[in-house]
Amino acid sequence: MIYLLLGLYLFVLMVKYDINKQTRRKNFHLYLAYILMVCLMVFRYRVGGDTLNYMTHFEQLPSEQYALDLYSNQRWQPIPSIVFYLCKIWADDFTYVQAIFAVFVNTVIFSFFKKYTRFYFTAIFLYALAFYMRLNCEIMRESLAVSFFLIAYPYMMKEKYIKYYLFSFLAFMCHSSAVFIFILPLFLSQKHNKRFIYLLILFIAVAFYTISNSSFMGGITNYVGLYVEYQSSVFGKLFTILFSIILPSYFLYAYRKRVSFFIRFAMFVYIGCSIVSLFFYIAFRFNNYLMPFYLLLMADYLNDYRVNNFSRRPLKYSVAMIVFLFSFMMPYFSDVSKAVGHPARWYCCWYPYYSIFDKQEDFDRETFITFQNTNK
Secondary structure (H helix, E strand, O other): OHHHHHHHHHHHHHHHHHHOOOOOOHHHHHHHHHHHHHHHHHOEOOOOHHHHHHHHHHHHOOOOHHHOOOOOOOOOOHHHHHHHHHHHHHOOOHHHHHHHHHHHHHHHHHHHHHHHOOOHHHHHHHHHHHOHHHHHHHOHHHHHHHHHHHHHHHHHHOOOHHHHHHHHHHHHOOOHHHHHHHOOHHHHOOOOOHHHHHHHHHHHHHHHHHHHOOOOHHHHHHHHHHHHHOOOOHHHHHHHHHHHHHHHHHHHHHOOOOOOHHHHHHHHHHHHHHHHHOOOHHHHHHHHHHHHHHHHHHHHHHHHHHHHHOOOOHHHHHHHHHHHHHHHHHHHHOEOHHHHOOOOEHHHHOOOOOEOOOOOOOHHHHHHHHHHHHOO
């Protein structure tokens, strides 16, 4: 019920402010939507598949101050390790971890939408349905890296590479998958001055020196190995071709005369990663960094199309939004009966919602995550 109420509220805001162009209390509702979405993540209790694994790790951490070790867990980069240890030492309560992650990540996301699209309530609505739960519950460490990348990206577009690589390095210190953003400027232009080349070499050298002289190098190797061994099914490849290559290509082409280079470049990378993922599945993981740009594209495309064509083709507008949301929400309904032992869907990771004020454990969720961990 809480998800439905939040979704309806965000839908009303989209209709009121982006479609009907009202302005009264617009900023108030923007901040209220932000607070509601942050609080939903801060106060959740054992909601989210990977969140349960993070909670288990947190419970196993020593609470003594001298035990702070940035590289104590081979799977973890320094910044998440610092957050976990400080929260463990200070309060020994995972809620504080959730609070730090949720506030930082959603502050960056909301600021990003507010700055780069006039139709930010549409972007927020699409974000809530297509990416919100995954970003905040399933890829918590990577969500920090995604946030640092969103801060870094405008500096790359302005060719301010020192700032870009500083934030990129912070992203890498949150999650090893961020290593791919080090080479993105190479695709921006074929002409780079010597200063850029030197910076690129320097930051790559520092990054690899850091990982090669720390214990989490083994974790990175294992992480890559898991994806190398994974092979998607024929249905999975077809799904990728239809919804991660053809569909975004269509929206990008249909909006080509109006889309900014700021979004277009990121979407070319998104489509490129999707194509590479057909052969090397790990590339699909990089699309987490580019998903906010896809949301910007859709927010602008839907509202611009509505203004210019809705009176003639309202069905096409509705279908465009439904197909986009379907491409990201369909996996929520994947069958996980084999893991749980009775009919169940993947959304059991998030539904039902329990808070720290009403601590309960959901049998399907706990069983599903236990099954996944034992079959890795």
